[in-house]
Amino acid sequence: MSPVVKKQKENFKMPSKYVLLILTSLCVVLMVVTFMTNYMGGPLQKIAGYVVVPFQEGISEVGAYLSKKSDDLLQLRDVLKENESLKQQVADLTNENIHLQQQIYDLENLQNLLELDAEYADYEKTGARIISKDSGNWYSGFVINKGSNDGIQVDMNVIADGGLVGRVTKVSDNWSKVLSIIDDTSNVSGMILSTNDNLIVSGSLEKMADNRITFSQLLDSAGLVRIGDKIVTSDISSKYLPGILIGYVTEIHMDANNLSKSGLLSPVVDFEHLSEVLVILELKQNVTE
Amino acid sequence: MARNIVTAFITFICFLLQTTVFKALSFGGISPNLPIIITVSYGFMRGKKTGLYVGFFSGLLMDIFFGEVIGLYALLYMYIGFAIGFLHELFFKEDIKLPILLVAAIDFGYNFIFYCLLFLLRGRFRLPYYFLNVMIPELVYTVIITVLLYPLLFLINRKFDQIEKRSAKKFV
Numbered sequence: 258m259s260p261v262v263k264k265q266k267e268n269f270k271m272p273s274k275y276v277l278l279i280l281t282s283l284c285v286v287l288m289v290v291t292f293m294t295n296y297m298g299g300p301l302q303k304i305a306g307y308v309v310v311p312f313q314e315g316i317s318e319v320g321a322y323l324s325k326k327s328d329d330l331l332q333l334r335d336v337l338k339e340n341e342s343l344k345q346q347v348a349d350l351t352n353e354n355i356h357l358q359q360q361i362y363d364l365e366n367l368q369n370l371l372e373l374d375a376e377y378a379d380y381e382k383t384g385a386r387i388i389s390k391d392s393g394n395w396y397s398g399f400v401i402n403k404g405s406n407d408g409i410q411v412d413m414n415v416i417a418d419g420g421l422v423g424r425v426t427k428v429s430d431n432w433s434k435v436l437s438i439i440d441d442t443s444n445v446s447g448m449i450l451s452t453n454d455n456l457i458v459s460g461s462l463e464k465m466a467d468n469r470i471t472f473s474q475l476l477d478s479a480g481l482v483r484i485g486d487k488i489v490t491s492d493i494s495s496k497y498l499p500g501i502l503i504g505y506v507t508e509i510h511m512d513a514n515n516l517s518k519s520g521l522l523s524p525v526v527d528f529e530h531l532s533e534v535l536v537i538l539e540l541k542q543n544v545t546e
Numbered sequence: 547m548a549r550n551i552v553t554a555f556i557t558f559i560c561f562l563l564q565t566t567v568f569k570a571l572s573f574g575g576i577s578p579n580l581p582i583i584i585t586v587s588y589g590f591m592r593g594k595k596t597g598l599y600v601g602f603f604s605g606l607l608m609d610i611f612f613g614e615v616i617g618l619y620a621l622l623y624m625y626i627g628f629a630i631g632f633l634h635e636l637f638f639k640e641d642i643k644l645p646i647l648l649v650a651a652i653d654f655g656y657n658f659i660f661y662c663l664l665f666l667l668r669g670r671f672r673l674p675y676y677f678l679n680v681m682i683p684e685l686v687y688t689v690i691i692t693v694l695l696y697p698l699l700f701l702i703n704r705k706f707d708q709i710e711k712r713s714a715k716k717f718v
Contacts, residue, residue, distance in 0.1 A: 288615045301606075313566055317570070
C-alpha cells in the first residue's frame with residue numbers, strides 16, 4: 258500500500274493520551290456529581306439494568322446449578338468412603354430412635370417458623386432473587402432482581418430465613434443493591450431482646466469466614482446478658498425496623514475500659530447460601546406504632 | 547469494527563461471569579478478578595488505546611452496580627489498561643509468562659491499595675490476616691484463570707490480525 262493511498266483512506270484517529278484525558282475528566286466529573294448529590298447516574302443505571310440484569314438472572318440460575326453440581330461431586334467422594342461405615346451404623350440404629358428424632362426436629366422447626374412468621378407478619382413484603390454479587394472480594398453487597406417498579410426504595414430492610422440480611426442502598430427500575438450486615442462497612446443498631454440493652458452490630462471481613470459478626474458498645478451493667486441471647490434490631494435505629502432478629506450471642510467479654518462489653522454473634526441467616534430474600538416494603542419513618 | 551464488537555462483547559461477558567458464575571464457584575469466599583485479567587491482557591496485546599477502553603468499560607459496569615460513586619473503578623481500571631499499554635510494543639505477545647506476571651503484580655498492587663484506602667484507614671490493622679486470606683488467594687486464583695484465559699484472548703486476537711492482513715492484501 259502506498260503512503261498516498263493510505264493517507265486518503267485513513268480516518269481521523271485521536272491519540273490515546275487525549276482519549277485518556279477526556280475519559281479521566283469525564284470520570285472525575287461523574288465522581289464529583291455522584292458524590293455531591295444523590296444522583297446515581299439514572300440513565301446509566303437504567304440502560305445497564307435493562308441490558309445486564311436479564312443476563313445476570315439467567316447466568317446466576319445456571320451458576321447456582323453448576324455450583325450445586327460441583328459441591329455434589331466433591332461430596333460424592335467423601336460419601337462413598339463413608340458409605341461403608343455408615344451402613345454398619347445404620348444397621349445398629351433402631352427404627353424407633355430415628356423416628357423420634359425426626360419428630361423432635363420437625364416440631365422444633367415448625368415452632369420456629371410459626372414464631373418467626375408471627376413476628377414479622379404485619380409488614381408487607383416482596384420476595385426477590387439475588388442475581389449477582391459484588392465483584393471484589395472486600396465487600397459483600399449483592400444485587401436483587403427487583404427495583405422501584407416493584408415499590409422498592411432506598412433503606413428498605415431485607416430479611417431471609419426469618420433474620421436480618423441488610424438494607425437496600427441503591428435502587429434502579431428493575432434491580433437494586435443490598436448492603437448485607439456482614440459487610441465490613443455495615444453497622445446496625447441492635448439490642449439484646451431479653452434485657453433491652455442497646456449495642457452496635459458491625460460486620461467484619463475477618464469474622465466472616467467463621468460465620469460471625471462482631472458487636473460492641475453493649476452497656477450491660479447488671480451483667481445479665483448470656484451466651485445464646487437473642488439480638489434484634491433496636492427501637493432507636495434510624496434505618497432498621499425494630500425487632501428484626503439478627504442472631505444469637507456466641508461470645509462476650511468486657512472491654513478494656515471496663516464499662517462496655519463486646520463480642521461475637523452468630524447470624525440466623527446463612528449468608529453463604531443465600532439465594533432468595535424478602536424485602537420489607539415499609540420504611541422506618543413510616544411506622545406509626 | 548468486528549474486532550471492537552468482539553472486544554466489547556468479551557468485556558461484557560467477563561463482567562457477567564465475574565458477578566455471577568465465579569461468585570457461585572468461589573473457593574473459601576474468594577473469587578478471581580476477571581476485569582483485571584482482560585484489562586491487562588488487552589493493554590498488553592493491543593496497546594494503550596484498547597487497554598484504556600476495556601479498563602474504562604469494565605470499571606464503569608462495576609461502578610454502576612456496586613460503586614458508591616460512579617467513575618472511581620472506571621478511572622482506576624482505565625489507568626491500569628493505559629499503563630500496561632506502554633509494554634505493548636516492547637515484548638512478544640506469544641509468551642504467556644509476562645502477562646501472567648503483570649496480572650499477578652497488578653492484582654496484588656490493586657488489592658494492597660484497596661486495603662490501605664478502605665480498610666487500614668478504618669482501623670482494620672491486621673494486615674497479615676488480609677494478606678493471607680484475601681490478597682494471596684485472589685492472586686493465585688486470578689493467575690490460574692489467566693493461564694486459561696490469556697491464550698484464548700490471544701487466539702481471538704491473532705485470528706483478527708490474519709483477517710485484517712488478508713483483506714488489506716485483497717484491497718491492493
